[in-house]
Amino acid sequence: MTETEGQVSPKPPLAADETATLLGFLERQRATLAWKCGALDAEGLRAQLAPSSMTLGGLLKHMAHVEDDIFSSWLLGREAGPPWNTVDWEADPDWDWHSAAEESPEQLVTQWQSAAARSRAIVADALADGGLEQLGRFTNSRGESPTLRYILLTLIEEYARHVGHADLIRESVDGLTGESPPS
Numbered sequence: 001m002t003e004t005e006g007q008v009s010p011k012p013p014l015a016a017d018e019t020a021t022l023l024g025f026l027e028r029q030r031a032t033l034a035w036k037c038g039a040l041d042a043e044g045l046r047a048q049l050a051p052s053s054m055t056l057g058g059l060l061k062h063m064a065h066v067e068d069d070i071f072s073s074w075l076l077g078r079e080a081g082p083p084w085n086t087v088d089w090e091a092d093p094d095w096d097w098h099s100a101a102e103e104s105p106e107q108l109v110t111q112w113q114s115a116a117a118r119s120r121a122i123v124a125d126a127l128a129d130g131g132l133e134q135l136g137r138f139t140n141s142r143g144e145s146p147t148l149r150y151i152l153l154t155l156i157e158e159y160a161r162h163v164g165h166a167d168l169i170r171e172s173v174d175g176l177t178g179e180s181p182p183s
Helices: 018-037 042-046 056-075 095-102 105-130 148-174
Strands: none
Touching: 018 056, 018 105, 018 148, 042 056, 042 105, 056 095, 056 105, 056 148, 105 148
């Protein structure tokens, strides 16, 4: 991975509209995950902290999957694209976590960054087309569809949970601590 020391983490705006605030917090979580996974080799990305089998590489691949899934299926109502559409999720529901060990740091980072870029483009189009109130095309068993606001908050929550895991794993690898890259 590329060196992340010296990068400035985006700060969510203190006094902005709801959209800018949500996107600011999402970008902060993405930047923090990038920092926690930055400057590590394959061994560092495969490190585990007992009793969990979770790895930083697995986190990157999982978040790439979440980014693609949440906006493609929840918002747009589309099937997942590659590589997600080739996986037998019933045979291995944790495939994204397990298969990360087979990929290089560069592959994992590129996959995650590409998924985040696709998500940013989808969100920008959705915001221009209907704002936070627009409903996604996914419908749950009760016939309800999430708003774009709900989808963004779900993604922020997913990142926040996993950034906490990344904190612990990264500290066990080389002692790196902190909430975000230095500003």
